[in-house]
Amino acid sequence: MTIAYLVNQYPKVSHSFIRREILALEAAGTPVARFSVRSCSGELVDPGDQAELHKTQVILSRGVSGLLTGLIQTALAHPGQFLKALAFTLKISRRGQRGLAHHLAYLAEACILRREFEIQGITHVHAHFGTNSTTVAMLCHALGGPTYSFTVHGPEEFDRPEALLLPEKIRRAAAVVAISAFGKSQLMRWCEAADWRKIQVVHCGVDEEFLTQAATPVPETQRLVCVGRLSEQKGHLLLLEAIAPLAAEGIPFKLVLVGDGELRPQVEAAIAQYGLESYVEITGWASSAEVRQQLQTARALVLPSFAEGLPVVLMEALALARPVVSTYVAGIPELVEPGRSGWLVPPGAVEDLTAALREVLQADTKTLSAMGHHGRSRVVQQHNAATEARKLAALFQQIEAEARLSEAIALPDLSQPIPEG
Structure with missing residues (x-):
């Protein structure tokens, strides 16, 4: 056959x-x-x-x-x-x-x-x-x-x-x-x-590259990562709007956007508009190994999508014991459990997204690691x-x-x- x-x-x-x-x-x-x-x-x-x-x-x-x-x-x-x-x-x-x-x-x-x-x-x-x-x-x-x-x-x-x-x-x-x-x-x-x-x-x-690696503790760094094509449906522009108040409050953090796409000029313009040049980095396309490294060096993955199926990058992040911040869209709530493996916010709700990210940045790493491990067990069972x-x-x-x-x-x-x- x-x-x-x-x-x-x-x-x-x-x-x-x-x-x-x-x-x-x-x-x-x-x-x-x-x-x-x-x-x-x-x-x-x-x-x-x-x-x-x-x-x-x-x-x-x-x-x-x-x-x-x-x-x-x-x-x-x-x-x-x-x-x-x-x-x-x-x-x-x-x-x-x-x-x-x-x-x-x-x-x-x-x-x-x-x-x-x-x-x-x-x-x-x-x-x-x-x-x-x-x-x-x-x-x-x-x-x-x-x-x-x-x-x-x-x-x-x-x-x-x-x-x-x-x-x-x-x-x-x-x-x-x-x-x-x-x-x-x-x-x-x-x-x-x-x-x-x-x-x-x-x-x-996800395969053995993610499932056989020993989960590492969430690092102390105030680093967030968003992985995905720079397109309207992924919510990058909303994400930049959501982190602007955090920067204004003086909360230290770094947001890494892993990916590229048709929305990149608008994303770069929004970064300049909000004065976020020192807070946001765009890597462009990355290999699986590079994505894995970016996830491991972050305290959480954020993906504020407006429309989805069920993003594989959520599985990858959870498999590496990193909690996630995403939206109540399509199949995402079947994987991400709010309060147990991450945060879910209504799609398009910028204030809710800001609040969730503030919680991530202020949470202790022990709590974040526990959430990541819960998500990892779910991925092992279902994905x-x-x-x-x-x-x-x-x-x-x-x-x-x-x-x-x-x-x-x-x-x-x-x-x-x-x-x-």
Whole structure:
């Protein structure tokens, strides 16, 4: 049994959880072929991501001529299936967020994948994110390719489920994975009750890099760290607004923003506006080892997101016995227990965030360490990458068994004589 993973961009600096999942599946005995729609190799700083890049086939690396060739080859080799898939593509292009040109490109990508899957003996494809990668997997299945499943993270899929054809993708999928109970409930909103059985909760997880290290005590330093892409949904601008009063009060601290992104110019402008140049540092993209070091040298992680799925960096911080400050958003309350492993504040509530950060900076390290250890035990129980990978492997085996049974039922029994007349 060989599984293919399909992601819009893989490897990617913010997708270390997918890399961990794939490696854990392979460690459990399930070979995985990696496919990415496009490459973002220029951003990669982590050695693990760079190693994955060499294992990954990038569909769009073939160029326009390669896409057209794949489309024509599939149309000639499988005309009936191609025409049905083309009709389906035209249908969903009228309902989807993107127009016909994009969907024809997805069909061409699906044609390439169908051929590659046939050559490599792929029996099932799993996509991450319910966006265009899952659209390609669905079209590949419509072309006669293997069954597919996909993991939904949010928040994008829940912001525009109909434009992303989420109900159709669920209906045609062999299984759908949610990363939290909240995510499962949102998927249940957008499919028929008969399809609820397809939806399974499999958490994202952390690996031995985090789980086998002895937890170190929270340091005395007044250092906070925020890890994440500099984007609107992560709440960086609100965070800067929230720490400005702390600086005005004369509370000593350092806030390190680990990451980069489209919001960086606005973040830098806000730092200057509030006069926080001596309080805030932006590191840019960092490797997993650098993120781990940043977390270990901080007294807490802060992530005041407006929209999320369930951020893996929260698991990483808690696994290293560091308490966290975050928001009551999506699956976060399923992991972070207020008063026991961290602080949760209403999203967008700047005064509440200021108050929580003041408590973190004024708390004694013994209290913070106890909170971190409580969070660590929760991560070990619920977010071990190896454990969650075994759940996925069992799901893929079940899908394959059901597919074989369906084929056996559909095939005529050639051992029986053919009736005459």
